[in-house]
Amino acid sequence: MAKQRQIIQIQERVPLSKGIPLSIQHTFAMFSASVLVPYLFGISPSIALLMNGIGTLIFIFVTKGRAPAYLGSSFAFLAPAGIVIKEMGFPYALGGFVVTGLLMCLVALLIKYVGTGWIDAILPPAAMGPIVALIGLELAGSAAQTAGLINPETGGMTENLDPRVLAVFLVTLLLAVFGGVLYRGFAAAIAILIAIIAGYVLALFFGLVDFSAVGAAKLLELPAFQLPKFNLQAILIIIPATLVVVSEHIGHQVVTSEIVGKDLVKDPGLHRSMFADGFSTALSGCLGSCPTTTYGENIGVMAITKVYSVWVIGGAAIFSIALSFIGKASALIQTIPGPVMGGVSFLLYGMIGASGIRLMVDSKIDYSKARNLALTSVVFVVGLSGIAIKLGQVELRGMSLAAVVGMLLGLIMYILDKNHLTNEYEE
Numbered sequence: 001m002a003k004q005r006q007i008i009q010i011q012e013r014v015p016l017s018k019g020i021p022l023s024i025q026h027t028f029a030m031f032s033a034s035v036l037v038p039y040l041f042g043i044s045p046s047i048a049l050l051m052n053g054i055g056t057l058i059f060i061f062v063t064k065g066r067a068p069a070y071l072g073s074s075f076a077f078l079a080p081a082g083i084v085i086k087e088m089g090f091p092y093a094l095g096g097f098v099v100t101g102l103l104m105c106l107v108a109l110l111i112k113y114v115g116t117g118w119i120d121a122i123l124p125p126a127a128m129g130p131i132v133a134l135i136g137l138e139l140a141g142s143a144a145q146t147a148g149l150i151n152p153e154t155g156g157m158t159e160n161l162d163p164r165v166l167a168v169f170l171v172t173l174l175l176a177v178f179g180g181v182l183y184r185g186f187a188a189a190i191a192i193l194i195a196i197i198a199g200y201v202l203a204l205f206f207g208l209v210d211f212s213a214v215g216a217a218k219l220l221e222l223p224a225f226q227l228p229k230f231n232l233q234a235i236l237i238i239i240p241a242t243l244v245v246v247s248e249h250i251g252h253q254v255v256t257s258e259i260v261g262k263d264l265v266k267d268p269g270l271h272r273s274m275f276a277d278g279f280s281t282a283l284s285g286c287l288g289s290c291p292t293t294t295y296g297e298n299i300g301v302m303a304i305t306k307v308y309s310v311w312v313i314g315g316a317a318i319f320s321i322a323l324s325f326i327g328k329a330s331a332l333i334q335t336i337p338g339p340v341m342g343g344v345s346f347l348l349y350g351m352i353g354a355s356g357i358r359l360m361v362d363s364k365i366d367y368s369k370a371r372n373l374a375l376t377s378v379v380f381v382v383g384l385s386g387i388a389i390k391l392g393q394v395e396l397r398g399m400s401l402a403a404v405v406g407m408l409l410g411l412i413m414y415i416l417d418k419n420h421l422t423n424e425y426e427e
Contacts, residue, residue, distance in 0.1 A: 104278025133356025147342020
C-alpha cells in the first residue's frame with residue numbers, strides 16, 4: 001500500500017536541520033522574480049529584498065501565523081509606475097504605492113464589517129476555478145522566456161538555441177518533476193532545492209554562469225532608502241492598479257486554501273491577509289521599495305512539497321532580510337542562470353494552474369447547467385486570449401481582466417438566479 005507523504009501543517013514547527021534548507025528553497029523560488037521588479041524600476045534590489053522579508057513577517061504576524069504566504073515584489077505596477085518614474089521620478093511613484101497600500105487596508109476594513117459572503121455570490125466555483133488556474137497558466141510564457149526557450153521580442157521559439165541551455169533546462173525540470181515523485185523522506189520536501197543546485201552545477205560545468213557581478217559587489221552594504229513624494233496626477237495614474245492586486249490577492253488566498261486544505265478566507269480571514277498585504281505595500285512605499293504581493297512561486301513550492309509551515313516561510317523572510325545587507329551573497333544568487341529558474345518555474349506555475357482545476361473538481365460543479373459552463377468558458381478565454389482593457393494608465397489583461405469579467409458575470413448570474421429569471425426555473 002502506497003504511503004502518503006507527510007504534510008507539515010501551517011503552524012507546525014520544523015527542526016533547524018530541516019527548516020533551513022526548506023526556507024532557502026522558498027528564497028530561491030521567489031528571488032529572480034522579486035529582484036527583477038526593482039531592476040526595472042532602476043533601484044537597488046537590496047531594498048526590495050529587505051522590504052519583502054519585513055512584509056512577509058508582518059503578514060505572518062497580522063494573520064496570527066495561520067496563513068502561509070511570502071510577499072514579493074509586485075509586477076502589477078510596472079506600467080503605471082514606469083510612466084510616473086519617466087515623467088516625475090521614482091519618489092512620486094513611491095507616493096502612489098503608499099496610497100495604493102492604504103486603499104487595500106480600507107478594502108480590508110470593508111471586508112471585516114461586510115463579511116466574505118459576497119465572494120461566494122459573485123465568484124462561484126465555476127468562475128473562481130478558472131481564475132485560480134489562470135494565475136499559473138498566464139505565467140507559462142514567462143517561464144519559457146526565463147529558460148531562454150522563447151524570444152521575448154518575437155514571441156516565437158529562440159532560433160539557434162544553445163544546446164547547453166536546453167540541457168540545463170531539461171535536467172533541472174526533470175529533477176524537479178521526478179524528484180517529487182521518487183525521492184523519499186526529507187529529500188522529497190526539498191526536491192525543488194535539489195533541482196536548482198543540480199542545474200546550477202551543470203550550468204557551471206557548461207560555462208553558463210557569470211561571476212562578474214559577485215566580484216563587483218560589496219561584502220556588506222546598507223539598502224538604499226528613499227522617501228516618497230506625493231502628486232495627485234501620479235497617484236491617479238497608479239491607483240487603478242489596486243483593482244489588479246486586490247483580485248490577485250483574493251485568487252492567491254483561494255488557491256492557497258485549496259492547497260493547504262483550509263479556508264484561509266474565513267480563518268484567519270480575508271480582511272487580515274488583505275490588510276497585511278496593503279500595510280506591507282504602504283510601508284515599502286514609505287521606505288523606497290516596490291509594492292508587495294503574495295507570490296505564486298512560493299504557493300507552487302508549497303503545492304509540490306506539502307510543507308505549509310509559516311515557520312519555514314518566516315525563515316525565508318529572514319534570509320531575504322539578511323541578503324539585503326550581504327551584497328556578495330545577493331549577487332551570487334543572481335548568478336543562477338535562466339535555464340535553471342525556468343526549469344523550476346515550468347513545474348511551479350503548472351502546479352498553480354492544476355490547483356485551479358482541482359478546485360473545480362472538488363467543488364463538483366454541475367456543467368450541465370448553462371450558467372456554470374458559460375462562466376468557466378468566458379473566464380478562460382478572456383484570460384488566455386491576450387485582450388486588454390486600459391483604465392487610465394493601467395492595463396487589465398490576463399488573470400486580472402478575467403477576474404473582473406468573472407465578478408461581473410457572477411454578479412449578473414446571481415441576480416438572475418435570485419429573481420428566478422433563469423431557465424432553470426422554467427416549469
